[in-house]
Amino acid sequence: MHNNYSVNVACLCDKNFNKYLEEIKSFFTFKMLIIDRDIKNDTLFNFDAIIVDSETINKIPENLKELPKILIKKNQNLKNETNLAEISFKLPLNIFKFNKEIVELCKKSEFHKNSVIKIKDYTLDKNARVLKKGEKTLKITEKEINFICTLKNSKSPLSKKFILEKIWLYSSGTETHTIETHIYRLRQKVKEIFGDHTFIKNIKNGYTL
Incomplete structure (x- = not known):
């Protein structure tokens, strides 16, 4: 049995x-909690997914509806319900496959x-390296992603020197116009695709969103 979930x-x-799952849960490497439809929004658990069956898939509590769903198919012809879940399993379960795919x-x-x-x-999709707004998308570089994320997380404007050394990783002796060129190109791309002139602001103390 695994103790660290x-x-x-x-x-x-x-x-x-539910009773069947309780009997086999010692084989799982995830922690499972049986809930009812009246579970409160202030539940102490932060769930990562939810297991449902054909009778409960449309009765998920409002605060859990966005979770990835694992469907237990009792009826082999449940095509519509299958489309509502990320993964589905037929009975009888292969316990080890069930555990592996859920994790x-x-x-x-x-x-x-x-x-x-x-x-x-x-x-901002860091994995796909894409900035999106509505139906429009813009491919950006990893350094541009780091720059945007750092701006977002900063409570104060970032100086050119900080951006130069900490984000673009240039030496301290590099001219600041180098970083100005990088930022100008990014701002132009955003302006061209989204028509946004103020996505990145250049104020007296540095750059901010």
């Missing part, structure tokens, strides 16, 4: 299947969550 999975199934699903979901950042009206 990094993945929390909610289970919202019928009583018989992998949660890891992928967490990776995606950490790689996507909201900035103003934009979405």
Whole structure:
């Protein structure tokens, strides 16, 4: 049995299947908690996914609806319900495959969550190296991503010297116009694709969003 869990999975199934999962949960490398439809929004658990069946997939509590879903198919012809879940399993379960795929699903979901950042009206996908707004997208470099993220996380404007040495990793003796050129190109790309003149602001003390 594994004692150190990094993945929390909610289970919202019928009583018989809940009982079955309780009996085999010692084989899981994730922590499973059986819940009911009345679970409160202030639950202490931060779930990474939810296990449902054909009867409960449309009865998920509002605060858990955005979680990745694992569907237990009791009826082999449930095509519509299958489309509502990220992965599905037929009975009887292969316990080890069940465990492995749930853990992998949660890891992928967490990776995606950490790689996507909201900035103003934009979405920055660090993994795909893309800045999005509505239907428009802009491919950007890794250094540009680091620059934008650092600006977002900074409470005060960033000086040219800081950007030069800490983000673009130039030596302290490099002329600041080098970094000005990089930032100008990024601002022009944003302006060209999104028509945004003020995504990156250049004020007296440095650059900010």
